[in-house]
Amino acid sequence: GFITGSLLQPQALSAFSTPAMGCNLFILDSNGNPLPHDSAGIGELALDPTLFGSSTTLLNADHHEVYFSGMPEWNAKVLRRHGDEFERTADGYYRAHGRADDTMNLGGIKGQFHRD
Structure with a gap:
């Protein structure tokens, strides 16, 4: 988990209130800049690479190429790289x-899928 709701903060429907x-x-x-x-804004989500518990290898792909x-x-x-598109609202949610x-992680194995 990298994002969550907290009982210590106000909440909003269908939104998270804080990073984990x-x-x-x-x-x-x-332009790919944070x-x-x-x-407020919307774009691809990226994570600090020192995130506790994040993977260091992949079974069928180059870990560095996929994530960095x-x-x-x-x-x-x-x-x-996380790969999801996220929005931060003007209220901070x-x-x-x-x-x-177009990447999915199924059972720990990353693979490409195609949208038709």
Whole structure:
């Protein structure tokens, strides 16, 4: 889990209120750069690569290529690709909008799928 609701914060329907403890989220703008943390916007979700419990290998793909290739840097660290499109509202809530790419993770094996 990288994003959650908290009983310590007001909640909104169909939205999350905060990143999970120890997780730093980034929403990338249309140029692939992280939006300021206090601004509203929509784009691909990226994660701080030091996220506890994140994978270090993949069974059928290059781990670096899948998660880090082409991603921007933040504080001298290459951000980790998540692949979902997320929105941060003007009120500071987060809403998921589905996949930003065409990759699915089934049983720990990443694979491509095609939308028809």
